[in-house]
Amino acid sequence: MSIRVAIAQFNPKLGDLGANLALYEERIRQGIKERADLLLFPELSLTGYFLRDTVPSVALTVKSPEMKTLKQLSRELPFVAGMVEESADHRFFNSAVYFEDGEIQHVHRKVYLPTYGMFDEQRYFARGDRVRAFDSKFGRFTLLICEDLWHPSTIYLAALDGALAVLCPSASPLRGIVDGQAQDDNARYWEMINRAYAETYSVFMIYGNRCGFEDGVGFWGGSEIVDPFGQRLAKAAYYDEAFLVTEISLESVRRKRTMSPLLRDEDLDLTINELMRIRERPAALKVVQGYKGTKVREFKKPKAKPRKL
Amino acid sequence: MVVIPTNTTLLREILTGFIRNEVQKTGLARVVVGLSGGVDSALSAMLATEALGPNNVLAVLMPYKTSHPDSQAHAEMIARASGIETMFADITPQIDAYFERFPDADPRRRGNKMARERMTILYDHSARWSGLVLGTSNKTELLLGYGTLHGDMASAINPLGDLYKTQVWALAEAIGVPEVIVRKEPSADLWVGQTDEGELGFTYREVDQLLYLMVDQRYTKPELITAGFPERFVDDVARRIMFSQFKRRLPVIAKVSQRTIDRDFRYSRDWGK
Numbered sequence: 362m363s364i365r366v367a368i369a370q371f372n373p374k375l376g377d378l379g380a381n382l383a384l385y386e387e388r389i390r391q392g393i394k395e396r397a398d399l400l401l402f403p404e405l406s407l408t409g410y411f412l413r414d415t416v417p418s419v420a421l422t423v424k425s426p427e428m429k430t431l432k433q434l435s436r437e438l439p440f441v442a443g444m445v446e447e448s449a450d451h452r453f454f455n456s457a458v459y460f461e462d463g464e465i466q467h468v469h470r471k472v473y474l475p476t477y478g479m480f481d482e483q484r485y486f487a488r489g490d491r492v493r494a495f496d497s498k499f500g501r502f503t504l505l506i507c508e509d510l511w512h513p514s515t516i517y518l519a520a521l522d523g524a525l526a527v528l529c530p531s532a533s534p535l536r537g538i539v540d541g542q543a544q545d546d547n548a549r550y551w552e553m554i555n556r557a558y559a560e561t562y563s564v565f566m567i568y569g570n571r572c573g574f575e576d577g578v579g580f581w582g583g584s585e586i587v588d589p590f591g592q593r594l595a596k597a598a599y600y601d602e603a604f605l606v607t608e609i610s611l612e613s614v615r616r617k618r619t620m621s622p623l624l625r626d627e628d629l630d631l632t633i634n635e636l637m638r639i640r641e642r643p644a645a646l647k648v649v650q651g652y653k654g655t656k657v658r659e660f661k662k663p664k665a666k667p668r669k670l
Numbered sequence: 671m672v673v674i675p676t677n678t679t680l681l682r683e684i685l686t687g688f689i690r691n692e693v694q695k696t697g698l699a700r701v702v703v704g705l706s707g708g709v710d711s712a713l714s715a716m717l718a719t720e721a722l723g724p725n726n727v728l729a730v731l732m733p734y735k736t737s738h739p740d741s742q743a744h745a746e747m748i749a750r751a752s753g754i755e756t757m758f759a760d761i762t763p764q765i766d767a768y769f770e771r772f773p774d775a776d777p778r779r780r781g782n783k784m785a786r787e788r789m790t791i792l793y794d795h796s797a798r799w800s801g802l803v804l805g806t807s808n809k810t811e812l813l814l815g816y817g818t819l820h821g822d823m824a825s826a827i828n829p830l831g832d833l834y835k836t837q838v839w840a841l842a843e844a845i846g847v848p849e850v851i852v853r854k855e856p857s858a859d860l861w862v863g864q865t866d867e868g869e870l871g872f873t874y875r876e877v878d879q880l881l882y883l884m885v886d887q888r889y890t891k892p893e894l895i896t897a898g899f900p901e902r903f904v905d906d907v908a909r910r911i912m913f914s915q916f917k918r919r920l921p922v923i924a925k926v927s928q929r930t931i932d933r934d935f936r937y938s939r940d941w942g943k
Contacts, residue, residue, distance in 0.1 A: 374942070374943065413936040541677070
């Protein structure tokens with residue numbers, strides 16, 4: 362199946378839902394005009410990134426009128442929106458929401474909320490508690506938001522859950538100047554993992570980053586689509602607005618997996634057994650145990666029923 | 671020898687993008703910059719010219735009677751090279767009128783007063799000309815606290831605040847700031863014979879290497895000493911950073927309410943933009 366995938370790389374207005382909704386509409390119209398089948402918006406692009414205390418005032422619930430507008434817009438072109446999503450019990454999530462044919466088909470709540478250095482997400486957002494693949498009308502995909510992908514467990518789970526493509530909304534800031542390197546160090550790292558993940562898991566990496574500045578922090582743009590062979594099919598400009606439209610053929614996942622059936626050979630039981638062992642054994646728990654090595658972190662039991670949006 | 675990465679091509683692209691974006695999102699198109707004749711303000715002005723076009727940059731020259739004659743000549747050189755509009759505001763009358771009342775003021779007070787006088791002039795022309803005040807303080811002086819609070823440290827946006835002096839030199843050279851300005855000895859020129867490095871007691875090149883490892887690379891004190899920096903130098907610089915922290919923050923507010931500005935009332939500056 363061939364689909365025309367679009368990525369809208371732009372500079373949202375910080376904390377201005379109305380203005381950004383208008384920017385969404387414009388880009389959805391453009392996608393329709395360019396015969397796109399699917400459109401990816403960057404992380405928190407409906408609100409801007411460094412929201413801080415504006416989080417509750419730009420949050421959307423299932424009942425928000427903006428949700429209705431977004432659903433309506435998806436009748437003509439399915440898309441992934443990046444927004445602040447408020448649950449019924451008033452937690453705020455950094456979410457990617459997949460709209461298709463007038464309905465919300467899937468919600469991914471960012472699991473790994475960076476709270477170090479320049480980031481403060483855990484102060485403002487609740488943490489998502491699941492990684493899932495889901496069925497779109499084009500095939501089985503997964504949504505992972507920015508930092509989620511810096512934890513290899515997320516894409517590992519998504520790939521084993523059957524995802525053929527990873528749609529990654531991102532708000533990746535430029536930082537780290539290196540001599541002799543054309544882009545900043547963050548861009549280098551992302552391009553490396555997009556390519557490595559695409560090849561390792563035989564998936565399409567569809568990476569949508571934003572551009573523009575917020576309080577002096579620039580976002581480097583450079584959205585891209587990498588196929589399961591590690592070939593870059595499309596690349597947006599760095600630092601500037603762009604609208605990418607590229608045709609991808611999901612058959613290439615089949616071809617790649619036929620040639621190198623790594624996922625088929627993945628031993629899930631082995632992984633689970635070893636993880637259980639590591640969880641039980643303090644000596645091997647250097648990363649998650651207490652500094653002195655005395656305490657083992659308690660693991661929460663998985664909740665019985667998935668929460669509804 | 672510690673190499674501070676200075677990819678001038680990339681820096682130039684990022685910093686011009688920063689100026690364009692941060693200016694335009696305020697709804698304005700222009701900037702006002704105080705040109706001293708030194709390399710920092712020269713670089714700021716030239717980056718702004720590249721970002722916004724020469725018609726959108728106003729350079730204000732604010733000499734005092736003791737200012738080095740080269741300062742004005744170099745400021746004019748930059749204005750000519752970049753094609754930006756300049757205006758003069760000699761601060762001698764207002765400074766002298768003030769210190770006639772306080773004749774015992776030492777050079778530090780006089781220097782700070784001059785820096786703050788210049789700030790008020792820039793902000794006045796900011797309002798008159800609808801342009802943001804463009805900052806010129808670099809990371810070295812911000813970290814060391816080598817600047818006047820509410821004086822030369824005041825600005826709306828600052829493209830140089832994350833560049834060490836060493837990086838300023840390299841970028842200035844790459845962007846075409848005349849060599850005579852890049853090469854000359856750095857000076858606040860607040861009194862005759864003043865030089866930055868003379869006053870600080872070390873060179874920018876030395877301290878930048880230390881700061882880069884200490885701040886950017888998070889080296890500990892023992893690691894810095896192992897890297898070859900004398901302990902007294904490390905301590906002196908660490909102390910300067912700590913004691914000047916107040917200059918890099920807003921005034922301290924007494925908390926009484928549930929939501930106090932900047933403590934639990936937290937918004938980005940670009941809120942709504």
